[in-house]
Amino acid sequence: MSDTRTPRPDWPLYEVFIRSRAGLEHKHVGSLHAADARMAIEHARDVYTRRMEGVSLWVVPAAQITASDPAEADALFEPARDKAYRHPTFYSIPDEVKNL
Amino acid sequence: MSAAPSHPAALEQARLQFVLRLGDTSLVLAQRLGAWVGHGPALEEDLGLANLALDLLGQARLLLSYAGELEGTGRDEDALAFLRDAPEFRNLTLAEQPNGDFGHTIVRQWLIDAWQLEVYGGLERSSDARLAAIAGKALKETRYHYRFSSGWLVRLGDGTDESHARAQAALEALWRFTDELFSPDEAEALLATAGIAPDLGELRSAWVARIEADLLAATLRRPQAAHYPWYGKRGVHTEHLGHLLAEMQHLPRTFPGVQW
Numbered sequence A: 001m002s003d004t005r006t007p008r009p010d011w012p013l014y015e016v017f018i019r020s021r022a023g024l025e026h027k028h029v030g031s032l033h034a035a036d037a038r039m040a041i042e043h044a045r046d047v048y049t050r051r052m053e054g055v056s057l058w059v060v061p062a063a064q065i066t067a068s069d070p071a072e073a074d075a076l077f078e079p080a081r082d083k084a085y086r087h088p089t090f091y092s093i094p095d096e097v098k099n100l
Numbered sequence B: 001m002s003a004a005p006s007h008p009a010a011l012e013q014a015r016l017q018f019v020l021r022l023g024d025t026s027l028v029l030a031q032r033l034g035a036w037v038g039h040g041p042a043l044e045e046d047l048g049l050a051n052l053a054l055d056l057l058g059q060a061r062l063l064l065s066y067a068g069e070l071e072g073t074g075r076d077e078d079a080l081a082f083l084r085d086a087p088e089f090r091n092l093t094l095a096e097q098p099n100g101d102f103g104h105t106i107v108r109q110w111l112i113d114a115w116q117l118e119v120y121g122g123l124e125r126s127s128d129a130r131l132a133a134i135a136g137k138a139l140k141e142t143r144y145h146y147r148f149s150s151g152w153l154v155r156l157g158d159g160t161d162e163s164h165a166r167a168q169a170a171l172e173a174l175w176r177f178t179d180e181l182f183s184p185d186e187a188e189a190l191l192a193t194a195g196i197a198p199d200l201g202e203l204r205s206a207w208v209a210r211i212e213a214d215l216l217a218a219t220l221r222r223p224q225a226a227h228y229p230w231y232g233k234r235g236v237h238t239e240h241l242g243h244l245l246a247e248m249q250h251l252p253r254t255f256p257g258v259q260w
Helices: A037-048 A069-082 B007-033 B044-072 B077-080 B102-123 B127-158 B161-177 B186-193 B200-217 B238-254
Strands: A013-019 A026-033 A056-061
Touching: A013 A037, A026 A037, A037 A056, A037 B044, A037 B127, B007 B044, B007 B077, B007 B102, B007 B186, B007 B238, B044 B077, B044 B102, B044 B127, B077 B238, B102 B127, B102 B161, B102 B200, B127 B161, B127 B200
Parallel strands: none
Antiparallel strands: A013 A026, A013 A056
């Protein structure tokens, strides 16, 4: 590994998503650098699907992803903590109910 | 395509030579690409070139195993790969050319990928079921190799001034070895008549059309036609092959039968 491997500014970051089997959703598996979308697909194929990990690839420029701010995590996610009634398991089902 | 061979022995000899040509070309190119591991311009390209090398090595194993059976003297794939000297190798001269810079490696790869696309494509219809099966598997791999190399060719050719100049220089340096790709000799003509191999001369125009379309997209100039006297597929090689073999064969020749 030499200095020439440092990602260059004209190779932006792409996030990689793989569909492992037909019918399943694409899942995020990692990221890589590439000069363009076509190269990103090839890199994703070469880096992430060497052991038959998937049947379909998505690559998304990381810059196109809007992420939530970690500093706002409390405001965004804390309020859900005490609302256990939002889980279906919160409710007991009467035995008489057959189809729910 | 249906004429019966008048000299079965000559046909079998031609078949062996042809299988060696395909197998040696894949083997030598795999060895060249393997030298990039740890030196690629980026980790992703390192893996990309290594994947190509492994595909080609797999092709070489299938083909040289078959060649060993055709030869019938007990030499297996390892004996053919590691215990023959340069004049016995039948690879395309182009495959043994040094890696040079990344542009040289890509141009060499792209020229050979486009050649393999045509040859393996034709071989899928071979009357030799074993060759047809190997070609079918190799063709899937080759389609990706070509996608990889042609993408890079356009990226380099239509990239910066420097990448364009380097790609054009690589093309000038390597083009002289391309006449061999589609110039059939007596052995290949015999195989085409027997329906075992495609007619190389007929494949040339499809290869040229593909090459010219890519060159246009890459804003590169096709060099003047240049006939080069070296003919690797007949065992007449450039000096580069001996150095490559010295490195590739050192271990099995020093420790015969070594395993890991």
